[in-house]
Amino acid sequence: MAKAEEIAVDPYExxxxxxxxxxxxxxxxxxxxxxxVLDTSDIExxxxxxxxxxxxxxxxxxxxxxxxxxxxxxxxxxxKALADALGERRDPDVHIEDMEGFEAQVQATLRPGxxxxxxxxxxxxxxxxxxxxxxxxxxxxxxxxARLLSLADGAEELLE
Amino acid sequence: MKARRVKGLDPEAPLGDNAERIVRVRxxxxxxxxxKAADPDEVVALHDMRIAAxxxxxxxxxxxxxxxxxxxxxxxxxxxxxDLLGEIHDCDVQLPEVAAFLEELVAADVxxxxxxxxxxxxxxxxxxxxxxxxxxxxxxxxxxxxxxEFLELWRDYERKGFAARLAFALSERxxxxx
Numbered sequence: 439m440a441k442a443e444e445i446a447v448d449p450y451e452x453x454x455x456x457x458x459x460x461x462x463x464x465x466x467x468x469x470x471x472x473x474x475v476l477d478t479s480d481i482e483x484x485x486x487x488x489x490x491x492x493x494x495x496x497x498x499x500x501x502x503x504x505x506x507x508x509x510x511x512x513x514x515x516x517x518k519a520l521a522d523a524l525g526e527r528r529d530p531d532v533h534i535e536d537m538e539g540f541e542a543q544v545q546a547t548l549r550p551g552x553x554x555x556x557x558x559x560x561x562x563x564x565x566x567x568x569x570x571x572x573x574x575x576x577x578x579x580x581x582x583x584a585r586l587l588s589l590a591d592g593a594e595e596l597l598e
Numbered sequence: 599m600k601a602r603r604v605k606g607l608d609p610e611a612p613l614g615d616n617a618e619r620i621v622r623v624r625x626x627x628x629x630x631x632x633x634k635a636a637d638p639d640e641v642v643a644l645h646d647m648r649i650a651a652x653x654x655x656x657x658x659x660x661x662x663x664x665x666x667x668x669x670x671x672x673x674x675x676x677x678x679x680x681d682l683l684g685e686i687h688d689c690d691v692q693l694p695e696v697a698a699f700l701e702e703l704v705a706a707d708v709x710x711x712x713x714x715x716x717x718x719x720x721x722x723x724x725x726x727x728x729x730x731x732x733x734x735x736x737x738x739x740x741x742x743x744x745x746x747e748f749l750e751l752w753r754d755y756e757r758k759g760f761a762a763r764l765a766f767a768l769s770e771r772x773x774x775x776x
Binding site: 445446447448449450452453454455456460492496497499502503504532533536537540544547548549550551555558596 | 607611613656657659664696728730772
């Protein structure tokens with residue numbers, strides 16, 4: 439799993455100044471993990487992007503009072519939608535991996551049932567991948583990246 | 599589970615004071631699930647406690663450094679708790695899914711079979727039952743073991759005064775990084 443960048447914060451700096459810095463870093467991390475997430479042969483990519491989305495969502499919620507209300511609401515909604523789509527792909531990824539691990543440790547007579555389950559999970563994974571592709575298209579179309587950076591600018595402008 | 603609203607946050611006030619308000623609420627949220635979540639049948643309380651641990655972890659990851667030293671140690675403790683509750687949750691999600699899938703296969707075989715026991719030798723899913731029942735046994739046993747581990751971990755946190763020490767650390771402020 440990709441480690442989050444450590445962000446130095448000062449207990450005495452204004453809340454809104456920290457908000458701008460932290461949201462910029464977490465936004466860059468999220469978009470830095472967007473490469474190749476639709477590739478089902480490397481499930482760690484989706485995992486890393488999902489974790490980055492969770493971290494970004496968490497900091498948006500932590501610093502909510504520092505952002506312009508309307509922009510915050512729509513940006514958070516879009517981050518949540520992306521997180522849901524990543525989850526839809528990630529959940530079957532994890533179950534397939536677990537089931538394959540389980541199957542490798544049990545006797546042959548038990549395997550047909552696990553194979554049937556894995557086949558079902560693969561269909562869910564394919565549907566999840568389609569949903570994720572659509573969500574990524576939406577993120578591009580609505581320019582979520584720029585809107586998140588603009589939220590950070592808005593936090594700084596609050597103090598001017 | 600909806601997060602409790604934190605009152606009195608001020609964008610112009612120091613980060614440390616705002617973060618303290620948030621962490622106190624999130625810590626209280628987490629501890630409020632015990633002793634309810636100590637009942638293995640309280641699936642919803644366990645799930646909500648996991649979400650509360652996740653919220654506390656993320657705020658501490660970002661702001662732990664502004665408080666006393668224990669706040670940064672607490673990040674790992676909360677993460678360990680969240681991971682364990684996450685593994686229990688995975689079992690709670692997978693168990694009904696496996697049961698539903700098995701039921702689907704059985705229903706298809708019921709539709710395919712006739713009145714004679716001999717028909718069971720020809721049903722399309724007959725070879726899948728054993729593996730899925732074994733998986734249910736495994737998931738239930740794993741869930742029970744993880745739950746015991748969770749109780750032991752929480753008892754250990756209580757013995758070591760996790761909540762009180764974190765609450766105290768929140769009243770301290772680290773030095774400004776220069």
